[in-house]
Amino acid sequence: MKPRDLLGLLLRVVIGGVLIYSGLSKAVAPAAEFAAALAAYELLPTSIIQPTSVAWPWLELVIGTYILFGYYTRFFSGVAGGMFLIFLTVLITSILRNIDPGSCGCFGAGITLSIRQTAFLDAGLLLSCIALTVLAKRPIPLSTDSWIAQK
């Protein structure tokens, strides 16, 4: 396997793995837990908090699965990059507004990260998504994309 392919595979596992873990830990927990984490950022209107707390974990989970299995990798790594950009914006504005929600709420009750640790993690994942979007111009081996491209 070429280094480019290996890197693409590694990025898929990392980005997909993080999104799946993050989505699953929130989706199996009561939605009220994530709603509380969202409310702590004091950013979203209250009417949007409840539906977002239900829909967002599923979005993470499905997109994470697509990326892990290399399905429309380029498109979904772009979408995931957009999601990490949203997280990062929320975290940075919270730091600037001096709002500390305690735990970021990113991984449900699974892992507790501070707001700054999460900002670094999200920045790294955002860069990884950009790299994967570039690498996935051609199908990456061991992916659904390469299986679909096979004649």
Place this chain on the structure above:
Amino acid sequence: MTPGTKKILAGVILTLIPIAGVHLARQTAWGTVANTPKARIKGDLKAPVVMVEYSDFQCPMCARVQPSLQSLLERYQGKVRLIYKYYPLTSIHRNAVSAAVSAECAARQDKFWPYQDRLFQTQTQWASLINATTVYAAIAQEVQLNMDAFSACRMDPSAQQIVMQDAAEAKSRQVTSTPTLFVGEQRLVGGMIEIEGARMVERELRNRS
């Protein structure tokens, strides 16, 4: 198989995998709310709407939501009652158990509510202490507890057992953070109690009418 068919097939399978995963991993059986002594129930005992609060005396958010809970009880007087359940988060709050045991000892003298109010109000004074016994005793005196009975109770393992029973009940109901408030079967966590508490009570009242 054409590429189009492969795309659709892959899309369907890869969408079903996470749905099945969540379905398998999600907790479906819930623990029940055990009977709670009257001393830890506030409001009309026959009120149709029951609010159950799982709370930790050392948790800042638990202290913050107290005025909201009080205002719900006042606004819906005769319609709601509040049950307090101990849920000390022992891994992050070193004095949470000892505070809960002290509150339980106050409950045994029917002074749970004034004692819990003072615990929350003085939280920043005792939360970081290595040993907060003197603060607990000072609050006990302030709310006029029988000090001999209070001291004896704090040494009694049954008080801690009650606290741990409540904590086990919380875990069986998939409560992972505090404060968690159940309004009927509806769950609210943290700051959402302040935001959505009244709406949940209204909904529960509508369901019961």
